[in-house]
Amino acid sequence: MPEYKPQTIEQKWQERWRAERAFEVTEESSKPKFYCLEMFAYPSGHAHVGHVRNYMIGDVVARLKRMRGFNVLHPFGWDAFGLPAENAAIKNGTHPETWTLDNIAHMKGQLQRLGISYAWEREIATCLPDYYKWNQWIFLKMLERDLAYRKRSSVNWCPSCNTVLANEQVVNGGCWRCGTPVITRELEQWFFRITHYADELLDGMAQLGEWPDKVLTMQSNWVGRSEGARVKFALEKSGARGAKSETRGAKSGTQDAERLRILDCAPRIPHPAPRITTGSKYSPPASTPSTAPTSSSWRRSIRSFASSRTHRRIRPRSAPACRSSPRRIAPLA
Ligand SMILES: [Zn+2]
Secondary structure (H helix, E strand, O other): OOOOOHHHHHHHHHHHHHHOOOOOOOOOOOOOEEEOOOOOEOOOOOOOHHHHHHHHHHHHHHHHHHHOOOEEEOOOEEOOOOHHHHHHHHHHOOOHHHHHHHHHHHHHHHHHHHOOOOOHHHOEEOOOHHHHHHHHHHHHHHHHOOOEEEEEEEEEEEOOOOEEEOHHHEEOOEEOOOOOEOEEEEEEEEEEOHHHHHHHHHHHHOOOOOOOHHHHHHHHHHHOOOOOEEEEEEEEEOOEEEEEEEEEOOOOOOOOOEEEEEEEEEEOOOOOOOEEEEOOOOOOOOOOOOOOOOHHHHHHHHHOOOOOOOHHHOOOOOOOOOOOOOOOOOOOO
C-alpha cells in the first residue's frame, strides 16, 4: 500500500473540486433538493478539533446525499457580529473589523484544507453590511407593522462583559462567559410582539408529528401562551393572624373584616420576552433596500431572527437575484 501523503493527495483533489465548482449548486436542478446547514462558526481565532468533529458530521451527510443524487446546498457562514468580538479586539489592541476578518480568513483556510464540501461562493459573514442590511430591513418591516417596540425593562447585566445576559446565560448567579456576578439593570430595550403569534405557533406544532415530546414541551413553554394565573395570597382578619393559602384565580370581593393580601402572582406558564438589543440607540440605516433577497438568502436572514418566529407574516415584495456577495474573504495561505 503506498504511503498516504495528505499534502499532495488532498491538495490535488481540493484544487480539482475548486476548479470544477464541485460543491456549488443552482436552483434550476431537476434533482431532489437537500439543504445541509451546520451552525455558523464564531470566528474566535483558529479552528480546533471541536470544529473539525462538528463540521465533519455535516460533510459526511452532504457528501452521502450528493452521491445519492440530491442537489445538495451546503453553505457556510460566520457568526461574527457582536460584543464578544469587540471585547476580544479591546483585549488584543486591534480594531474589531481587523480582528474578526483576520480570524475568518484563518479559519476559512483551515476548513478548506480539511476539504469540507461547502459552497464557498455563498459564504456569508454576519458582521458585513451585505448580510446585516437584510436584518435591518426585516427589522424595519417589523417596526412598520408594530411588531417591534421599545420599553424600559430590567435585565441581567454582566459588568465585566458590559452586556445583557439571557436567563440561560446566568449560571449560579454569574456570567456564563466570565463568571462575574450578574447584576440587575434597567435598560431601554427593543422587544418583539411574539405573543401575536402564540396561537399560530402552537397550532403549527401539531404538524410536527415525529418530534420528541421533550422538544415539543420545551417549545410550547418557550412560546409561553399562558392561561389564567397562579396567585398566592394571605387571608387577613382584623385582629387575627392571616392564614396562608394557594389557589388558581383569586376570589373577588372580601368579607367583613377580612382582606386578601396578594403575596405573589405569576402566569401559569411563564413567558420570557426575547430581547434583541440593549442600551444602544436605534438609528435607521441611510438607505433601506427596496427589494428583498432571494429565497435562500432570505431564509438565512430569517435565521438570525429565529427568536421572533414571525417570518410567515412578513413576505418579501419581490425576489430579485442576490446571489453573490461583493465582499469575499480570502483565506490566509
Ligand atoms: Zn461576563
